[in-house]
Amino acid sequence: MCSGNLRKEIDDFVCYCNENYNKDKNKEFEHILVEDINDRKDRILLWEAQNGNDVAKEYFILDKMDYVRILTSRDSDIIAFKSRGLDDDDLFQTGIIGVLDTIKKYDFRANVKVNTYLTNNVKFSIRNMYRQYGLISISREAGSIYKKCSDKISLIGDYITKDDIEKISREIHIDAKKIESSINAVKSRSNICTINIDGSIECDVSAYEKYNMKTYRDYLEKMDDYYEYISIIQEMKKLSKKEYDIIKGIYIEDRTQKDLSEELNISVPAVGKIKKRAIEKIKKGLL
Structure with a gap:
């Protein structure tokens, strides 16, 4: 959690940068000095980080840790993974990958707030990391634990109390929290496949068909992205050498504008202007 002192330290840093940008009067900073105060703060931190x-x-990163923790504990899409053998720490740590990805790739477009971009990145990081949970949506550990205590669960009935779980925990020598998570994983309606008491796997045909359709849609989207990528590469070949080097450096090699400015012996704002001009040429060529 961000402490009061750290929060003030961050705010002071942002305020200092904000004053310098306003003094500079450079049009390059227009995409940073937006009206929304919170978004402006995020953009300043990202601009400085990328440079x-x-x-x-x-x-x-520190400023967004609380947000990621709240997101991973409240977002319905992310919470679904908890019923599949994953815990809050797993999801939080994976979500931080989305924060790092935001730092690398946010492009300061006017109509997309940093938090919106960050949220999508956090969700994508989690889905991408735990993609293997998509078909049989329970972990091996959860399935194994459930199988060990399935006979005892069948004698209890549909409603299982905390006391029941504690009793089973003592009998089979497995932590009660793990037993609870395993039961939730197997019993969850979000599962495509569940393990029955006899150890057999039962498949929800409707959910399975939806999964296959989603896989097919994902494939089509990836193919669209691939052809778009090829088209962009073709347009990049029409750029001047300096424009090409800057676009390649920023978007393919993940280099900072500051790094490129030193290599090309030009100012950072000049790199930004060339990048913007090159992007406009590519967009025009794709129309």
């Missing part, structure tokens, strides 16, 4: 400021990078 090699490690302090800003650390501030952004």
Whole structure:
């Protein structure tokens, strides 16, 4: 959790940068100095981080940790993974990958707030990391634990109390929380496949068909992305050498504008202008 002192330290840093940007009067900073105060704060931290400021990078990560923890504990899409053998810490740690990805790839477009971009990245990181949970949506550990205590569960009935779980825990020498998570995983309606008391696997045909359709849609989207990527590469070949080097450096090699400015012996704002001009050329070529 972000402490009061750290929060003030971050706010002071952002305020200092904000004042410098306003003094500069450079049009390059128009995409940072947006009206929304919270979004402006995020954009300043990201701009500094992408231009090699490690302090800003650390501030952004620390500032977003609370948000990621809230998101992973309340978002319905993410919560579904909890019934599949994953816990809050698993989801939180994977969600932080989405924060790091945001730092690398956020492009400061005017109509997309940082938090919106961040939320999508956190969700994607979790879905991508635990993609293997999509078909049989329970972990091996959860399935194994459920199988060990299935006979005892069948004698209790549909409603299982905390006392029941504690009793089973003592009898089979497995932590009660793990038993509870395993029962939730197997009994969850979000599962495509569940393990029956006799150890057999039963499949929800309707859910399975939906899964296959989703897999097919994902494939089509990936193919669309692939052809779009090829088209962009073709348009990049029409750029000047400096424009090509900057676009390649930023979007393919994940280099910062500061790094490229030093290599090309030009200012950071000049790199930004060339990048913007090159992007407009590529967009025009794709129309």
